[in-house]
Amino acid sequence: MKIGELASIAGCTSETIRFYEKIGLLPQAERTQSNYRIYGKKHLERLIFIRNCRALEMSHEEIRMLIAIIDSPNQLEHQSAHLLLASHLHHIDERIDELTSLRKQLVRLQNHCHPNNESCGILQELAEMEVQAKVAKSHL
Incomplete structure (x- = not known):
């Protein structure tokens, strides 16, 4: 084809x-x-x-590792795939924690909105809040 x-x-x-x-x-x-x-x-x-x-949001490198397991199967095939999936699950759990924290921040920010006030509480809070720099980390 x-x-x-x-x-x-x-x-x-x-x-x-x-x-x-x-x-x-x-x-x-x-x-x-x-x-x-x-x-x-x-x-x-x-x-x-x-x-x-x-x-399942696996990275190209994770997929490459799984393909290597498929292409050259051995006795450790299931264990290797299991370990890779466990690592991926750990990464997903970390992302869930980060997103939960982000959601809480956004809800707090939204609570600063006072429609009857002349100044926008959301914009004011965004200008004044201290943000922690996000450290880029790979799950591999």
Whole structure:
């Protein structure tokens, strides 16, 4: 099948497929004499696997690790996948905590709104509040 057909079946775009090929998550497609990509069942299965992982907000690196487990299975296959998922769950729990804290901040900010007052309490609070710099952290 051609890239457009694969994209349609998998529910994604041709650009997504090209991107996954470029970063090595999806195997390179065979080429016709006219240089069109030709995909098979293994591409569709891998693409669906990648899309399912992305739906669970797994990073490309996490997906790469799971693909490595699939491609070279051994006795530790289930343990490796279990550890990776446990790590991902820990990251999700941290994000939930961060979002819960953010929500509390926004509710407090919203409570500063006094429609009958000339000055906007929300804007005033945003100008005056002290914000902790968010440290960018990866879950890998």
